[in-house]
Amino acid sequence: MKAEERWIGIKDVSAHLGVNKSSVYRWIEKKGLPAHRVGKLFRFKLSEVDEWVQSGSAGEAGSQSTPKEKTDG
Template sequence: MSEPWLSADDIAEHLGVTKDTVYAWIADKGIPARKVGRLWEFKVSELDEWVRRDGGTEAGA
């Protein structure tokens, strides 16, 4: 079974940040996401890898 795509709200909760922060990271830091229509979608495994690899030093900022 494939991993589900999650919303910006779900990812913000997962990371403990605001949805605005998630959107800023999309624009400024290249957080892994795809845009479907007006909505952004995320996979937790890709996001967690991004935090470990690229975003870890500034993920809390």
């Protein structure tokens, strides 16, 4: 039987992804980063976070949106 995956907090997710905690909060709110609220705290499963990143939902590797195409003229 597979061991149960443990829940982790914002600090661990930000370290795992190599971003600031504020980016994690923003991604929860604006980009649908999978998070589960337990009282006032957010908890995560790394497998869900990794799946979200691999699906392309994270967008660009920074905190900015995908740049818009420039038009000549």
